[in-house]
Amino acid sequence: MKGKVVLGAGFGDEGKGLVTDWLCRHCEQPLVIRFSGGQQAGHTVVANGLRHVFSNFGSGTLQGAPTYFSRFCTIEPIGLCNELAVLLAKGVQPLLYIDAQCPVTTPYDIARNRQQHPHGSCGVGVGNTLNREEQYYSLTFADLFSPWVLQTRLDLLRTFFYKEYAAASVEAFLDCCAAVVSSPYIRSTQGLPPGFSDHIYEGSQGLLLDQHFGFFPYVTRSNTGTINAVALHGSRELEVYLVTRAYQTRHGAGPMSNEHLPHNIKANPQETNVCNSYQGEFRRSLLDLSLVEYAINRDELLRSTNNRHLVITCLDHVQDEYRFTWQGSIIFCNNEAEFVRRIAATLGFSSVFISSSDDGMGIKLF
Numbered sequence: 001m002k003g004k005v006v007l008g009a010g011f012g013d014e015g016k017g018l019v020t021d022w023l024c025r026h027c028e029q030p031l032v033i034r035f036s037g038g039q040q041a042g043h044t045v046v047a048n049g050l051r052h053v054f055s056n057f058g059s060g061t062l063q064g065a066p067t068y069f070s071r072f073c074t075i076e077p078i079g080l081c082n083e084l085a086v087l088l089a090k091g092v093q094p095l096l097y098i099d100a101q102c103p104v105t106t107p108y109d110i111a112r113n114r115q116q117h118p119h120g121s122c123g124v125g126v127g128n129t130l131n132r133e134e135q136y137y138s139l140t141f142a143d144l145f146s147p148w149v150l151q152t153r154l155d156l157l158r159t160f161f162y163k164e165y166a167a168a169s170v171e172a173f174l175d176c177c178a179a180v181v182s183s184p185y186i187r188s189t190q191g192l193p194p195g196f197s198d199h200i201y202e203g204s205q206g207l208l209l210d211q212h213f214g215f216f217p218y219v220t221r222s223n224t225g226t227i228n229a230v231a232l233h234g235s236r237e238l239e240v241y242l243v244t245r246a247y248q249t250r251h252g253a254g255p256m257s258n259e260h261l262p263h264n265i266k267a268n269p270q271e272t273n274v275c276n277s278y279q280g281e282f283r284r285s286l287l288d289l290s291l292v293e294y295a296i297n298r299d300e301l302l303r304s305t306n307n308r309h310l311v312i313t314c315l316d317h318v319q320d321e322y323r324f325t326w327q328g329s330i331i332f333c334n335n336e337a338e339f340v341r342r343i344a345a346t347l348g349f350s351s352v353f354i355s356s357s358d359d360g361m362g363i364k365l366f
Contacts, residue, residue, distance in 0.1 A: 002027075003199045003233045005226055007302065008206030009244035009292045012251060013282075015313035015355065017043025017059035019243050020202045022360035024060030031196035032058030032067045035229045036222040037204025038074030038129070039105065040122040044270075046358040050090055056080040057087065058202055061094045065200070068193060071101035072228045073204075074129045075141060076110075077176035084185060097189045100142035105129040106154065107173050108162035115165075127221040137161045141188060144177045192232065201229040201238070207295035218254030225299040236301055240308040241353075246318045246339070247287050252280035257288045258325055266317040270358065287324040289346050296347065310349035311363070312340060316356035340366050 058067030
């Protein structure tokens, strides 16, 4: 089984959805596997004349690739139903496999998240869901198939774990749970579904938001590196695609280098999420290769494998802005080709892909 992992090199928004869609275009029977995070992902894909932001489905959906949400991911039934309706309205019929062990986000998780979000949370309850699971107040996808079990677990959550949020309504949540388990587009599974030629492991947030080597408390409650993908694949025989924009971004609160340096990076008029009421503003600065190198070195497979590629996206946003920083110094480049070559050489990548387009067709080998 061929396995390819798509990782973000920074704080997210690197273009992981773009790369996942592109990889699916070049596979005979791909399966997109979500191996971290959950419904807080926002991966924009432009393909086949459509534009869609994927949160609850994999970014290969417009290429007809099914999605598998692994046990490492949360699911949120209301958001899932809403996104399914949007896809169907666009003429897309997705197929989503959900592992029976996937933790389920409830309205109580979201209510607490939205009241307590000092660290730039997306406000969709992923971290609260995972924290609750660790404290034995579990609700998984398998539970949705038994109405009595589902209602009993919700009652116990409200009574003992989330009593201060007892007023949160669960009516729409229960309706969507019923819709999810009866949907012909959603299937429950125990482990990876068989019958696919390629496993495309689609990362969620970037490496610098990893819960273990990001900058706590401004991190996600997930392993955003390769560790979960290795566990699911059953081996380290994975091809890694490390994705970075041609500049650095961060959405919301938390440290980000190079913000003191002036720049004229072009704003993308179609940026997916410029301002989120819970995360905060979208921020940009010059690309910091020392931070990218740090992220690479913290991931065991990424730093040791030779089967890896660098993907640099959004090059059209840095016209006349061919600079990056390395070990505290600004590195000036004369043109795009020199810019890409020096980034690849500094990070030790011999295989590089570039993109200046929102469409996966725009990715090309450098």
